[in-house]
Amino acid sequence: MSGRALPRSFFARDSRELATELLNKVLVRRVAGEPTLAARIVEVEAYRGADDAGSHAFRGRTPRNATMFGPAGHLYVYFTYGMHWCANVVAGEPGTASAVLLRAAAPVEGIDVMRARRLKGRPTKLRDRDLLSGPAKLCEAFGITGTLDGADLTRRTAAGDLRLLDDGTPPPAVPLVTRRIGLAAGKGDEHPWRFCVPGDPNLSR
DNA sequence: TTTCGGATTCACT
DNA sequence: GTGAATCCGAAAT
Numbered sequence: 001m002s003g004r005a006l007p008r009s010f011f012a013r014d015s016r017e018l019a020t021e022l023l024n025k026v027l028v029r030r031v032a033g034e035p036t037l038a039a040r041i042v043e044v045e046a047y048r049g050a051d052d053a054g055s056h057a058f059r060g061r062t063p064r065n066a067t068m069f070g071p072a073g074h075l076y077v078y079f080t081y082g083m084h085w086c087a088n089v090v091a092g093e094p095g096t097a098s099a100v101l102l103r104a105a106a107p108v109e110g111i112d113v114m115r116a117r118r119l120k121g122r123p124t125k126l127r128d129r130d131l132l133s134g135p136a137k138l139c140e141a142f143g144i145t146g147t148l149d150g151a152d153l154t155r156r157t158a159a160g161d162l163r164l165l166d167d168g169t170p171p172p173a174v175p176l177v178t179r180r181i182g183l184a185a186g187k188g189d190e191h192p193w194r195f196c197v198p199g200d201p202n203l204s205r
Numbered sequence: 206t207t208t209c210g211g212a213t214t215c216a217c218t
Numbered sequence: 219g220t221g222a223a224t225c226c227g228a229a230a231t
Contacts, residue, residue, distance in 0.1 A: 045212070047212075054212070055212085056212080056227095059228085059229095062227075062228075063227085064226085064227060064228085065227095078212080078227095079225075079226065079227090080211055080212070080213070080225090080226085081210095081211060081213050081214080081223080081224075081225080082211090082223070082224030082225035082226075083213080083214085083223065083224055083225070084213050084214070086212060086213080088212085101212055103212085122215090124215090124216095134213070134214070135212070135213075136212095136213050136214065137213090137214075180212070181212070181213095182211085182212050182213070183212065184210090184211085188212090204213095
């Protein structure tokens with residue numbers, strides 16, 4: 001997978017704008033001695049700190065959400081439902097606590113590794129389109145856990161190399177926009193801040 | 206210190 | 219379509 005690594009300036013803007021721009025960008029994970037993993041992002045959600053009841057940062061900074069309050073271009077990883085990890089890209093200026101949840105992607109490279117991680121020995125079959133079609137699925141397939149919370153997406157890190165690349169594919173001219181998934185009624189679910197590549201088979205649910 | 210519920214997924218009906 | 223799995227952060231006590 002080749003392309004231009006996205007610089008810090010790309011991430012340092014409003015999370016809703018960043019969300020639409022992340023569509024069709026390529027997430028790449030390189031770890032020494034392992035096959036490269038690559039996937040095209042097809043579904044994201046924007047979250048904001050102060051005025052977004054659906055955001056982990058709504059009630060202010062805590063040890064858990066500290067990464068969201070830091071500089072853009074870092075990965076905010078959190079654990080939920082007692083078993084799942086989800087990953088966000090931090091947006092905006094430090095202190096705004098905004099981020100973009102990576103919800104689904106299309107597998108591009110390293111598909112066998114992704115499938116093995118997703119199956120975890122289960123006897124079921126998984127189509128390619130089921131490998132990354134949800135925020136926790138994406139993390140499982142990419143091996144993203146809490147140890148990568150705070151990782152800088154614009155630099156090589158000790159944990160390996162996790163980057164976002166622009167391979168020249170533009171975001172969709174007209175993204176599919178819906179309400180965000182999984183939020184309780186009245187807790188930010190009213191905002192239409194989910195953005196998708198229209199018609200993509202790898203979308204969640 | 207206890208309680209509550211979650212930015213989900215999967216197996217099963 | 220429904221329910222179980224399963225842990226932790228944060229609010230409530």
